[in-house]
Amino acid sequence: MGVPHFLVIPYPIAGHVNPLMQLSHLLSKHGCKITFLNTEFSNKRTNKNNISISKKDNLKNEQSQETINFVTLPDGLEDEDNRSDQRKVIFSIRRNMPPLLPNLIEDVNAMDAENKISCIIVTFNKGWALEVGHSLGIKGVLLWTASATSLAYCYSIPKPIDDGVMDSAGIPTTKQEIQLFPNMPMIDTANFPWRAHDKILFDYISQEMQAMKFGDWWLCNTTYNLEHATFSISPKFLPIGPFMSIEDNTSSFWQEDATCLDWLDQYPPQSVAYVSFGSLAVMDQNQFNELALGLDLLDKPFIWVVRPSNDNKVNYAYPDEFLGTKGKIVGWAPQKKILNHPAIACFISHCGWNSTVEGVYSGVPFLCWPFHGDQFMNKSYVCDVWKVGLELDKDEDGLLPKREIRIKVEQLLGDQDIKERSLKLKDLTLKNIVENGHSSKNLINFINWAK
The missing domain is CATH 3.40.50.2000 (Glycogen Phosphorylase B;)
Structure with a gap:
């Protein structure tokens, strides 16, 4: 047979x-x-x-x-x-x-x-x-x-x-x-x-x-x-x-930038924020500016994935006042390897399911910024059920302001209970x-x- x-x-x-x-x-x-x-x-x-x-x-x-x-x-x-x-x-x-x-x-x-x-x-x-x-x-x-x-x-x-x-x-x-x-x-x-x-x-x-x-x-x-x-x-x-x-053993639609891993090696454990919104999420230029300036406000280094379009062009302009000196900006990244790197402190994510599972598997706390589809439900699991992350809140105009990013990163990384729950959930999932x-x-x- x-x-x-x-x-x-x-x-x-x-x-x-x-x-x-x-x-x-x-x-x-x-x-x-x-x-x-x-x-x-x-x-x-x-x-x-x-x-x-x-x-x-x-x-x-x-x-x-x-x-x-x-x-x-x-x-x-x-x-x-x-x-x-x-x-x-x-x-x-x-x-x-x-x-x-x-x-x-x-x-x-x-x-x-x-x-x-x-x-x-x-x-x-x-x-x-x-x-x-x-x-x-x-x-x-x-x-x-x-x-x-x-x-x-x-x-x-x-x-x-x-x-x-x-x-x-x-x-x-x-x-x-x-x-x-x-x-x-x-x-x-x-x-x-x-x-x-x-x-x-x-x-x-x-x-x-x-x-x-x-x-x-x-x-x-x-x-x-x-x-x-x-x-x-x-x-x-x-x-x-x-x-x-x-x-x-995955297929990448964009060229992965493997230099991220060498770059991460220079940082101590749990000191770098990883920022990625998956393969489909789109934000307008205004929101992109707030995100860029919010990352500048962090007292932490960051890896930020700014995905190119299908023809490998980046559709955003960086704001004039953006320094980006603490960060590494890449077009696409080997996400699982990054999340499993000891230098990563948190994952600022759109909460797509693949990213959610990869973050859980790595024991990394989340800052949740859902865009569409099931991502809002996944955010509910992360924040309300598993309690391994916090939600980023938009203002009354629907904009996520730069200060919110800095405040929530500090709050998340100061919360020992979230860190412990993240590691416990990782162990349960690996079993x-x-x-x-x-x-x-x-x-x-x-x-x-x-x-």
Whole structure:
């Protein structure tokens, strides 16, 4: 009998590609065969910035005998199209890729008739691939790359409508805090994961959740102890995280600046602030100025990730009075290695789920600055449930002022209880991925199911 052969299909943003790449390495180490399907544009970008997967055919690691085959399909957009417009990308992929997938599966299977594709793993926005797989008799699985709690909210979309909390377009009927299920954090109705208040987006999420029902499992990059209340909602939810190899087995859409690590070596333990807002968050020039001047006010050195756009241009101008002398500013950084460096004192973060899990894994306290989607819910976990961070507060004009950054950094780093809780949460989380840990057992059970 052949080995399980997974066709893995991420939505082409870093926050989806990287967790699926890490899961692919885990499955490969357990003897599974992986075919990794990128869009042509995403594949080009990744290969340009990441030498480790520059061969399109096979990625072989002699020690662990890992093999990952890379294949591509077009996303239907032109090279010059704006891929920062996520709606444009989603709908173009949805129009163009489904008819091409059956032929690709046929071609992959023809190369190894003994080990045909037996299961498709997708991230959100790729539910159509589960439907295609289902029509071909191939099992399907979802890897949910945000918090399991946000999946629970999307899964239960009819409930808040039935309860009168929001209308059929996903817009809250009144501003209030609700608790979807017992023991979950309270959430402001303005901060639902689909908070764009956009009927097309809300309807799309509802449809996508219907497609997700073709998935036998909903794998989550989380642990039972981080979100325990969520896992009683559906037997499909399976925590198998955190995916945390510090090695470079992720795909980078931007060139990582590895000089950060040498720079950090010159500083004493817990003395440097790390500032990064992930791969999608955008702020206006005014807010960028306040952030820059706020970092100047810190009595601490800082590493600040100022992400370039898709064409590697920086879209911001630094304010004239910004000195930046205590800091190192980079376009993109090896985040896990930075967070695990002893010099890091705190993480000023947008609270995307990957960053949240990486910060927890590293035992680093947070300053939370959520921008959209599930980040507000993740902030609730960090500040209200786990109590390992503080929220940065905006003024009445919606601006986060420079003084607030300095005040909260001082408050956070003076709070011994938060530091102790951060280290305790790190230990609890790590216990999940040792041999016989909760997540490790779930992963083995999943692989056995795939066999």
